[in-house]
Amino acid sequence: MTTGSNEFKLNQPPEDGISSVKFSPNTSQFLLASSWDTSVRLYGVPTNSMRLKYQHTCAVLDCAFYHPMHAWSGGLDHQLKMHDLNIDQENLVGTHDAPIRCVEYCPEVNVMVTGNWDQTPEKVYTLSVSGDRLIVGTADLQNMGYMQQCRESSLKYQTGCIGVFPNKQAYVLSSVAGRVAVEYLDPSPEVQKKKYAFKCHRLKENTIEQIYPVNAISFHNIHNTFATSSSDGFGSIWDPFNKKRLCQFHRYPTSIASLAFSDGTMLAITSSYMYEMDDTEHPEDGIFIRQVTDEETKPKSPST
């Protein structure tokens, strides 16, 4: 497929499904990508080159930067690895009893957080960090703000992804049923009244609406707008304050498994088949880096 001039595809993408991509903190120079091909790769974005690659023994489900020089990753081999990107050295940090699904960095507390499937008390599907708090989305529709609050998801179906607003006031929750909810952390009733949900990522084919899971959410750290992406291959950017969609990207070859905003200038879009429907032929997996403009990411002021 042809890409516009504001977008390019990374060379040497992973050879199998890509589970997660993250930009290095405070810069758009480096991108970390974890994959079902058991590798974690570091890309230099401006140069579009793969800088480094290291392996796990099984598929890697998530990765995160500790700081620009350290990458952490975990996956189905239950192992949490830390890799020093400067000297290309690996450390096995620990092992869980179950596959690690999420790895995130919490800068305020200076810890790495992992979520896994060991059912204590429930399988973790997604995790997001905000300040000194964690929001965890688990199976059975539970969201836990690290035990400060345990809430039931306001969406009826399995949680796909959670993202926290950079302003730490609220979080966004998506489900496998083409729906996204914006909820507030403050449990007081007046604040809770502001929450809402909307449908998205649904395609009408003939008369039947196909519903796709919303797999990824990523926030623009300055504007507090967020992007969602789905297995329908589309990504959109939403303005949560005016409750409008700011833009929708062209359709990508296959499901978009992960999204990552860099420091506000770029968006990494992972087009990677997630095997939602069997093991079929699918387009090659790839990571696309797209430059985003203010136009696309900035909330419109009410007057416009």
Next chain:
Amino acid sequence: MAICQFFLQGRCRFGDRCWNEHPGARGAGGGRQQPQQQSSGNNRRGWNTTSQRYSSVIQPSSFSKSTPWGGSRDQEKPSFGSFDSGASTNRKEGFGLSENPFASLSPDEQKDEKKLLEGIVKDMEVWESSGQWMFSVYSPVKKKPNISGFTDISPEELRLEYHNFLTSNNLQSYLNSVQHLINQWRNRVNELKSLNISTKVALKCLWKIYTHLSPKIYGPDCSKFIILLSDVKDGVNQAAPAFGFGSSQAATFVSPGFPVNNSSSDNAQNFSFKTNSGFATASSGSPAGFGSSPAFGAAASTSSAVSTSAPAFGFGKPEVTSAASFSFKSPAASSFGSPGFSGLPTSLATGSIRAPVTPAFGSGSSVAGFGSPGSHSHTAFSKPSSDTFGNSSISTSLLASSSIFATDNVLFTPRDKLTVEELEQFQSKKFTLGK
């Protein structure tokens, strides 16, 4: 005195002769045929108070509700791509019932329930036609429990299974398992789509219990019903026997999050990740057994339902026993010994129960029967006619209720899954969670 379930549904066959309270048909205080009851007003505790409260509870004015999901469902109509303040707004804490969960609903509530049920049917239709991810739990509305029969499996987990089977060269087995899961899902969706009487009653019953108790659920563990035990304890002193019974039932009947060792199954059991018993429930082989018999039906059909569906409820852990005996012991020792407690099963069971059953029920015998420390509780349940329960048809009715309550997904956490803190709470005299 216990409220008569059948009367609430409009079909009590004993009519005036019924030993249980027919709210509205009789005045407050219900001094009726129960010889042990004195509605003399001296007795401010116990069932008198409760029966008076029942009468007042029935009046619509004492409910505060304005329903949350009724309204919000209508708000969910927006066009594609646009925002709406949809399902997540305005959710309140359930029906607002603070006492008897089995009291009949006010007309408003009935309407809401109806809408909810319609919503469920619609959701099922959409789910099926839209190609939406099928391995997801489903909850019709927030503050209601997940509807059982669905299991949460993320795509990654499924792919993991695929890989595992691939490496062990057992792909066919994987495919069979997935196909099985799909069939289960489809069955469950169809069941909910068609919403026959039994499914409806089961759901309604479940919601009553849940909404009754959910306002009290707080703290880190709000998804688990361990906290119900504190309700039981509190409830014992003031609340209705039906309530107490109900909540203790809900507390003790397990739908744990682990697979059942079902003989009838199933490659699905081989999955490494744990699926909840809702899934196992369906796998008992007869969806009919799951939802077919009315929740509070004649004993005969009840027991047959029990025998088919009981194994499915995954009561496979001895911890259940201890939990069960825990919740039963203390309350049972005190107020549940009264005939009020027997009221509920009375209405469930056959005529033979009509004889005063106080001793059998209130005392440890029921506890023993239920807890059945001798045998694995799993076994006990799968053989309802076995000696562990004696021949008390009360146990039949206990089991009957279980077929309803266990329709809930995650009612009770087996002991080995409790965190230290939870275990502490569980074992302590009084709950301090959230206080």
